[in-house]
Amino acid sequence: MRGLSGTLAAGAVVLALGLIGFQIWGSGRGIPGPGLPDVIAQSAVAVLAVGLQRFADRHPDRSGALAATGTAALVLGSVWFWWWL
Numbered sequence: 001m002r003g004l005s006g007t008l009a010a011g012a013v014v015l016a017l018g019l020i021g022f023q024i025w026g027s028g029r030g031i032p033g034p035g036l037p038d039v040i041a042q043s044a045v046a047v048l049a050v051g052l053q054r055f056a057d058r059h060p061d062r063s064g065a066l067a068a069t070g071t072a073a074l075v076l077g078s079v080w081f082w083w084w085l
Contacts, residue, residue, distance in 0.1 A: 002056055005071040009049040012075045016046040045078040
């Protein structure tokens with residue numbers, strides 16, 4: 001579970017960096033880009049996911065497993081809400 005949640009956290013970071021890049025690129029060309037709310041929300045999800053995953057990696061007990069589950073739920077929930085809904 002920790003490997004999967006770590007991969008999801010890393011994916012959230014890559015997605016946030018991509019959105020930031022496209023927002024900057026679009027702003028320079030006069031295109032609206034993905035929008036500031038999407039960029040801020042995805043960046044916040046990435047920061048929270050990395051924090052939860054860091055906690056999960058450092059605590060091999062039940063609290064770490066719950067943090068890993070929370071990481072997966074956070075990332076999958078944000079992808080569902082911001083990208084599929």
